[in-house]
Amino acid sequence: MSPTFDSTADPGPDALLQIVGPDGTRHLCPELDPWVTDIDADALENLYIDMVSIRRLDAEGTALQRQGELGLWAPLLGQEAAQIGSGRALENDDFIFPSYREHGVAYCRGVAPSDLLRMWRGAAPSGWNPYEVNMANQQIVIGAQTLHAAGYAMGLRFDGSSAAAITYFGDGATSQGDVSEAMVFAASYQSPLVFFCQNNQWAISEPVARQTTGHIADRAAGFGLATWRVDGNDVIAVMAATRAALAHVRTGSGPAFIEALTYRMGAHTTADDPTRYRDALELEEWAAKDPLDRVAAHLDGLGSDMNALKVRADDAAEKLAAGLREAITSMPDPEVSDLFAHVYSHDHAGLDEQRDFHQRYLRSFESTAEATA
Amino acid sequence: MSPTFDSTADPGPDALLQIVGPDGTRHLCPELDPWVTDIDADALENLYIDMVSIRRLDAEGTALQRQGELGLWAPLLGQEAAQIGSGRALENDDFIFPSYREHGVAYCRGVAPSDLLRMWRGAAPSGWNPYEVNMANQQIVIGAQTLHAAGYAMGLRFDGSSAAAITYFGDGATSQGDVSEAMVFAASYQSPLVFFCQNNQWAISEPVARQTTGHIADRAAGFGLATWRVDGNDVIAVMAATRAALAHVRTGSGPAFIEALTYRMGAHTTADDPTRYRDALELEEWAAKDPLDRVAAHLDGLGSDMNALKVRADDAAEKLAAGLREAITSMPDPEVSDLFAHVYSHDHAGLDEQRDFHQRYLRSFESTAEATA
Amino acid sequence: MKSLTFSQALNTGLRASMERDSKVVLMGEDIGKLGGVFRITDGLQKDFGQHRVIDTPLAESGIVGTAIGLAFRGYRPVVEIQFDGFVYPAFDQIVSQLAKMHFRSRGNVKLPVTIRIPFGGGIGSPEHHSESPEAYFAHTAGLRVVAPANPQDAYTMLQQAIADDDPVIFLEPKRRYHTRGEVDTELIPEPGSLYRAKVARSGKDLTLVAYGPLVKTALDAATAAEDEGIDIEVIDLRSLSPVDFATLNASVRKTGRLVITHEASRFGGLGAELAASITESCFDYLDHAPVRVTGFDIPYPPAKLESHHLPDLDRILDGVDRAMRRGGTSRGEEG
Amino acid sequence: MKSLTFSQALNTGLRASMERDSKVVLMGEDIGKLGGVFRITDGLQKDFGQHRVIDTPLAESGIVGTAIGLAFRGYRPVVEIQFDGFVYPAFDQIVSQLAKMHFRSRGNVKLPVTIRIPFGGGIGSPEHHSESPEAYFAHTAGLRVVAPANPQDAYTMLQQAIADDDPVIFLEPKRRYHTRGEVDTELIPEPGSLYRAKVARSGKDLTLVAYGPLVKTALDAATAAEDEGIDIEVIDLRSLSPVDFATLNASVRKTGRLVITHEASRFGGLGAELAASITESCFDYLDHAPVRVTGFDIPYPPAKLESHHLPDLDRILDGVDRAMRRGGTSRGEEG
Ligand SMILES: Cc1ncc(C[n+]2csc(CCOP(=O)(O)OP(=O)(O)O)c2C)c(N)n1
Ligand SMILES: Cc1ncc(C[n+]2csc(CCOP(=O)(O)OP(=O)(O)O)c2C)c(N)n1
């Protein structure tokens, strides 16, 4: 009489906010439409180009990993609308606390290719200067960044700033105590913070049903957050929800939560083999909801010149990919001295002694080499 | 322009389940009434005696601390209905994971006075044998026990047992990541676990509004738990809600959550001075909602012989208090060897050596004493 | 010079830091109206407001994690952990985030967060209220760890810790909170002095190293040993990471004998590092192996047994006797 | 005898434990269908069902906390932490609950929980995937800590750890998962042998202590040293708490010289305890201070730098030279 645990999928898209359906049809969405009145065909074409670009960026990441240029890569394939829709909704001074999969958001922030790849190449613990792009470095410990975002948002409030903070995390992350605590703190101080959950249905091999029996967005509501549950493969809907949530938090009405339903079309990382745990059928189902195809279909319906658009998009994507390859070939390996740099911001007697010791150790090889030369 | 954080009290008793009001009037409560059809005047008298007894127990704890017999005491004053109502709703084989304030629940379990006081006296890290009373030892780390309860309840489910687990914690505890994770795990495995939150309005000096902007029970609902929000000073309502929740979890319908609204009438512990942070008015307000007075008023209305009842209650209480005093005076101090006992369940070379070393060290004083004698 | 208790010195130091730098904010459970369970922040919320002295929800990971976020935003948070045993829920945020962010961001993000922890035993408390977790933090690269032992250092070192751009774990010997001492509130400490040990009493026969709560005990032991003709040099370590080995080595090269004492468990405690490092640097000067007098490798015991667990004058003198080869309790194997 | 990789040996050991005792349940992230990210639990959910091999929500404190609850109920949970760096969210449950429950309950509650942690570096991973957290656990009273170094020990020690009534932190050297070796699956280990060190190679000039991933490196170093006429005794520590000092002391009394190596940071690492304890027991036998060859006191570095951080053959031999007073890199103060 052993109990079984059904890993039935997320209860489904009830109350799911959507503007453009999988087939490209535009729906009325009274809750979201007011937030995207400016998204005309031109604007949508740009979002399309963005999505094509980051899909290409992602493919290049996977390719570079296969070629041995990167140690690892976490594909975003399938999550383009979630990342571009939200990334493009942010103001420049909004501060982002991402996980490890938000290459698309980093792209929106103009993170340099070399800085984006540095960590994945194993050349540095992380890449960019957060203050140059208003985006924290990649976070690997699941959920940890949500608390940093909550603290940063407290600071924004203390400063009387009109900026907001946003933090990205996955469906799996919602189980971590830190994420719940981040909601507690953000609500307690009514801080200007948007929680952006990319519910891509899987946490490595665990379906979202292992993490929750209900909707993730409902959990956030229980913490007193304003919530939006949105079709994460619908770039306009995601943008609208993010703008709505940002507007909400900027007024001092407390934090907000967006659950964007999407799907991780690829492997968890290049080290993962999803065929071991998930059904090809599920993949097919979600392929039919592709975030790029629906925008193309919609633009086509609007009368956009799709051939011209695809050329423009491919050009942009190819340029981006070339930049990534160039960044890799020109990236110098780190120096041994980097081991000891930045552990502390100033002198630390113990570490300084180790650094000096190691320098003497390395020099002993030089002298041996000289001696035998 | 510095923001202020209002510590407005809990939003109030909307949707609060109640059976007997502060003035002793019995209300209809369709949701709870079916669960307490057996609670006639006799049964209620017994609950009253229980409440008087643990109020006395609590007073004795405080007195013993003042007399230097205990190192510390955490008063339950004001929370008698929450503890007796729930404690008396449990079956013997239901397993309890308490915090540090559930002396009333321990009393229901028949924990021996000496075992109850052992920890507060500083004579042992904790008291009783959990397996003898189906109640884990006191837990001091806020929220930690809720996860143990979640695991125990998983085990109950694996075993096909009809027993349930119940865990007690406070309003402050709801902020701890562990408590959220316990809800995640209990919901994920649909385990027979009742979360019993005594929302006594304060976590030491922090009002519940610091922990949450909404109702605590709503948070639990967001995790997919069946919830009851009950007047925690109404012993019949608490008993009814606990029985309902237990019945719910026993059917395999997943975990349940009870928020019992009550008030910590005393100090957080004997080391605390609540006048530093809370208003005498608030105390008065809650004194008017006393859990014992309303049962007395109700029984009086039912025609119970109140003088006789009070004598019976005082007798029982006095006997209990005498038992506590007797337990203290007869409690032997721990032995030095207790330092090393039970760190491990069997030999550990490192610790065993330290134990032997310390024995030799202590013996050196004996020989010195002998030598100088 | 003012006569202040250890806790008053901390309170005064906090106030000075807050007055000097408007980015200094205090965070913790019950630190506002209550002034903290030890009253270290007494009166500060009243004077600086609720956004400078921030009562937090009851969640230590949340406190440290949001302090990191505030530091990201340019604040200089000073976190109070209510008791030593309640720092562990924040361990991940401390070890994987606070300690590593500067390295991770290649020096771009500084996290000047000070975590104040009332630590150690001797106050008759129940479980989790008397822990000495310093070894966990000292072993963690990226953190600095200090422990004052007297009111003057409490006052000065706390301000130095807050002013430091790196995260600092600031360990307060809670059983010394009521100790009174002279405090020069005008003192301008030398730069870098936060990380230097102090010779608290000079002597020539043996070096006795202590920190936090046991410095007083060590000084008492030295006085007692004087009667037996042993001249002990007592070193107040002050900084646990980095350790000021220059001062320690100089002392041991002079005395040839070393006793280390701390309340924390012996196995893998800081004493092991001190003994191992000093042995490596001073082997040829040592007349006897370094001796450790520490808490046992047990969970902190109940109040009625803590006096047996905590190193006291007698146990330190027993260690001194061993180091002097004048007896003391024999080690098992030999004895 | 079977030829098995380290990971196959673990898998086989788990299977044997599960067959022997129906109360043994496995818990962790992705351990079911996926078989864990390292495939250590491959096939076990299929064979034993979802209530014996339990995929958990993504929350380490939750995993350890519920494992404690299951143990309370009579189960014998074996927890997999996906990578070393992800054990810290569970630190409070491990240190304040798992380690202390037996003591707290005065022996009434036993928590036979095994926590498997793939640990250490050398696999080119990003941050948090290469940590060596053993010092934190070894310093924690109430825990036992072991680390196998070869497939036979992986197989045997894992079953012994699971059978132990105390909580055991079981550290698996992940970069050795693919190492192949002969495993006697019929072997019935001596009682108590889980906590004994092994002389992996005997020698007379110097004692070299290693555990987990570095045992192989240490043996290679010993082979290399042979060419230079140094006869090294290599000890595979196996148990980190308790440490088998009897075996270590006997070796050092014979050789008079000690080198200890581990990947973890040096400051406050296990090497400090070994050096300090052995010095205390063997001072008069030592010809030189114990030498430690360890990772630096830095956050684990990025993949392209890890070879500099990890002790390798050359760095161990440099330490050997120092211990033999035959050169090696000079220590700063002297040099
Ligand atoms: C604290 C912690 N535990 C475990 C891991 C290992 N891990 C990396 S990603 C991942 C799954 C994350 O799932 P989700 O939050 O849904 O994000 P996604 O990868 O789907 O974007 C796990 C378990 C980790 N990085 N951190
Ligand atoms: C992890 C942890 N942090 C802090 C404390 C100190 N502390 C003890 S009780 C308490 C307040 C608890 O409030 P609540 O959960 O509402 O329970 P109550 O005391 O009101 O019954 C605090 C902060 C603790 N015991 N554990």
Ligand SMILES: [Mg+2]
């Ligand atoms: Mg996911």
Ligand SMILES: [Mg+2]
């Ligand atoms: Mg409370």
